[in-house]
Amino acid sequence: DAGVIQSPRHEVTEMGQEVTLRCKPISGHNSLFWYRQTMMRGLELLIYFNNNVPIDDSGMPEDRFSAKMPNASFSTLKIQPSEPRDSAVYFCASSFMSHGEQYFGPGTRLTVT
Amino acid sequence: SQELEQSPQSLIVQEGKNLTINCTSSKTLYGLYWYKQKYGEGLIFLMMLQKGGEEKSHEKITAKLDEKKQQSSLHITASQPSHAGIYLCGASRGDYKLSFGAGTTVTVRA
Numbered sequence: 001d002a003g004v005i006q007s008p009r010h011e012v013t014e015m016g017q018e019v020t021l022r023c024k025p026i027s028g029h030n031s032l033f034w035y036r037q038t039m040m041r042g043l044e045l046l047i048y049f050n051n052n053v054p055i056d057d058s059g060m061p062e063d064r065f066s067a068k069m070p071n072a073s074f075s076t077l078k079i080q081p082s083e084p085r086d087s088a089v090y091f092c093a094s095s096f097m098s099h100g101e102q103y104f105g106p107g108t109r110l111t112v113t
Numbered sequence: 114s115q116e117l118e119q120s121p122q123s124l125i126v127q128e129g130k131n132l133t134i135n136c137t138s139s140k141t142l143y144g145l146y147w148y149k150q151k152y153g154e155g156l157i158f159l160m161m162l163q164k165g166g167e168e169k170s171h172e173k174i175t176a177k178l179d180e181k182k183q184q185s186s187l188h189i190t191a192s193q194p195s196h197a198g199i200y201l202c203g204a205s206r207g208d209y210k211l212s213f214g215a216g217t218t219v220t221v222r223a
Contacts, residue, residue: 004155031209043201045210048209048210055209091155091156098208099144099205099209101146104157107153107154
């Protein structure tokens with residue numbers, strides 16, 4: 001298996017622009033997680049999907065952030081409008097069970113200028 | 114996460130020497146996960162511990178969970194340059210949420 005796939009790997013955008021991050025989980029995994037990693041706050045859970053349904057979005061910082069999972073093999077995290085403080089590495093992870101080990105993608109390094 | 118304390122924050126070890134990283138929780142853990150991260154890359158799953166007193170090994174890396182399930186240690190024997198990176202522990206309370214420690218940066222000097 002190719003593992004969790006994320007795109008793009010790097011994104012540089014200007015403040016106010018819309019940003020869309022993409023994730024393909026490992027085939028057969030029914031749980032998907034979006035995380036954000038920064039030096040100040042470490043690794044934070046943004047949203048959790050189970051069987052394509054958002055279960056917990058309490059970690060989504062603001063209404064500017066939204067996430068979708070239209071099918072079992074694809075998810076997006078959108079930021080609109082983006083702000084410099086959104087600069088971070090965003091990870092997608094998937095697991096076979098909701099409480100099993102999570103497998104992480106390579107991440108998307110987002111820079112908002 | 115303030116729920117998990119990792120120590121040390123960073124360490125430098127001579128190639129061939131052993132090292133130990135600790136992860137401590139103020140609450141009883143359902144599960145404890147160890148991950149390794151290299152700069153610019155994602156987290157690589159190493160091991161998961163669930164039972165008090167459990168110990169698992171993979172190649173030269175051994176992880177233990179104490180009897181009270183509140184502390185775990187990761188031990189690397191005869192370190193190599195490939196062991197360099199950031200090691201993170203993640204704690205589960207029995208549901209889908211993992212809370213991560215701040216990480217321990219390991220540098221291996223040749």
